[in-house]
Amino acid sequence: MLISFVMPCYNEAGNVRAMHDEILRVFTGSAFEVELVYADDGSTDETAAELKRLHAENRLPVKVISFSRNFGKESAIYAGLEHAAGDLTVIIDADLQQPPEVALFMAQHLLRNDEYDCVCACQEARRESKVTALLKRGFYKLMNRLTEIEFVDGASDFRCMRRSMVDAILSMSERNRFSKGLFSWVGFSTKYIPYTARERNAGSTKWNTFKLFKYAFDGIVSFSSMPLRIASFAGVLSAAAALIYMIVVIIQKLAFDIPVPGYATIVTLILFLGGIQLFAMGILGEYMAKAYSETKKRPIYIARTVLLPPETQTKENAQR
Ligand code: UDP
Ligand code: MG
Numbered sequence: 001m002l003i004s005f006v007m008p009c010y011n012e013a014g015n016v017r018a019m020h021d022e023i024l025r026v027f028t029g030s031a032f033e034v035e036l037v038y039a040d041d042g043s044t045d046e047t048a049a050e051l052k053r054l055h056a057e058n059r060l061p062v063k064v065i066s067f068s069r070n071f072g073k074e075s076a077i078y079a080g081l082e083h084a085a086g087d088l089t090v091i092i093d094a095d096l097q098q099p100p101e102v103a104l105f106m107a108q109h110l111l112r113n114d115e116y117d118c119v120c121a122c123q124e125a126r127r128e129s130k131v132t133a134l135l136k137r138g139f140y141k142l143m144n145r146l147t148e149i150e151f152v153d154g155a156s157d158f159r160c161m162r163r164s165m166v167d168a169i170l171s172m173s174e175r176n177r178f179s180k181g182l183f184s185w186v187g188f189s190t191k192y193i194p195y196t197a198r199e200r201n202a203g204s205t206k207w208n209t210f211k212l213f214k215y216a217f218d219g220i221v222s223f224s225s226m227p228l229r230i231a232s233f234a235g236v237l238s239a240a241a242a243l244i245y246m247i248v249v250i251i252q253k254l255a256f257d258i259p260v261p262g263y264a265t266i267v268t269l270i271l272f273l274g275g276i277q278l279f280a281m282g283i284l285g286e287y288m289a290k291a292y293s294e295t296k297k298r299p300i301y302i303a304r305t306v307l308l309p310p311e312t313q314t315k316e317n318a319q320r
Contacts, residue, residue, distance in 0.1 A: 001087050003032040003107055003160075006080030007094040008039050008073045013046035014202025015095050020054050020062070026100040032107060035061040035309070038094070039080040039301075042070035052307065061309035068302040073206075074177035075301040077157060081166050083306070090160045096201035098158045102193075106160035109191065117188035118161045121195040122154035132212075139216050146224035149184040152192055159183070159190075174222075175300060176290055178215075181223040221286050228287065231280035238276055242269075 005023055009016055020036060027034045038051050048066055055062040065079045077091055088110060090103045098121065106119035128136075136153070143151040157179055161169075168186040183190075220227065252258040 001032055001111070002035060002085060003027075003088045003090065004035050004037055004084035004086030005103070006037045006039070006077060006084050006089060006091045008041055008076030008080065008091075009043060009047055009051070009094040010041040010070060010073070010076070010206060011043045011045045011047060012094040012203055013043070013050050016047060016050050017054060018201055019092075019094050019096055019100075020060065022096065023100045023103075024060055026104055030104060031111070032088075032104075035063065035084070035086060037063045037080045037083050038065070039076035040064060040066040041073065041076040042067045055307045055309075058310060062307070063309065064305075064307040065301075065303050066305045066307075068304045071301045073157075074179050077179055078170070078177060079301050079303065081170055083308075084166065087163055088160055089163075089166045091157045093158065095203065097197045097199070098156075099195070099198060102158070102195045103160060106193070109193075110160060110162060113191070115189060116191045117165045118159055118183075118190040120152070120155050120159040120183070120190050120192050122152060122192050123156055123158075123197050124154065124194045135212075139219075143181075143219065143223070146220060146226040147181070149181060149223065151180060151184060154194075155180065155183075155192060157183075158195070162188075164188070173300070175293055175296075175298060176218065176222050177300070178219045178222040181219060185223070217286075221290055225287070227283045231283045234276050235280065238273060 007016075007019065012019075016038060023034060023036065036054075038054075040047055040051055048064075051062070051064045051066075055064050063083050065083055067076070067079070080091070081089060088107050090106065092098050092100070092103060102121055106121065109119050110116060140151050140153045165186060165188045168188070169182055172182055172186070
């Protein structure tokens, strides 16, 4: 049985060879034939050269898709899946944080259990600050509330899937790819197993707080239209409040002849309503921007070169 490893790589020069050797070591003598699919996401370091060497050595079949620039991990995953030929496909980071032993366990689990189409590893014992952990938990809770699909806390992209599920994911050609959502959206029965992530082998993480927030926000906009409803709700609520206040003011004036305080009330109300309007417009704008970028139908990635194992031909300047 052929198993493909899809590895998104962005500036992982110090890791791709170690990853290759680890997978080779773990899977030697197993029931699986292995192919490695590296998606080089526009790396600016020696990653491309190192991948070229690995491809030339041909100790394992190696495919390398090199992007014309950095398109992001989600695009790299898509490119990798597109080139993966395996009956089973594992998505794994190229930094050795996710142990290939766990991948072997996942693959064996699928071999033995026909009823599952996917095994997903959930990271436990995360080395992160309490605030980050709390924010992440809040995000998963929110996503489960806002959307119809299930988001499992800690579920990562590290997973092993059958062909049918890979094909289903590839059939979704949207540009704004929030893969946690896509994996849940396609359905299929998924087994969640815990694993402990190791320290990064070399290099540094590409995430920062700003990127995490952007990622979370993109996820919500991609999979829920609830924020739009919140905007309508805020509109109805402020209109109702305005109506009630108007009645109060009229009664005060007519019945008790209390002078209506002017300046402060008006300024506060104008600012408040202006704020709500801009907020609602901003939300609307986010959805419009997403819709706009989808209608342009730009490719998910552009490959500069694609290296395939020697038995298959090498395509230069391939474009998707
Ligand atoms: N990655 C990528 N494109 C990017 C950022 C990251 O392909 O723009 C890859 C990166 O090379 C790694 C994986 O995605 O293999 C996970 O990235 P990272 O280790 O920075 O994330 P973390 O493990 O800290 O969540
Ligand atoms: Mg990592």
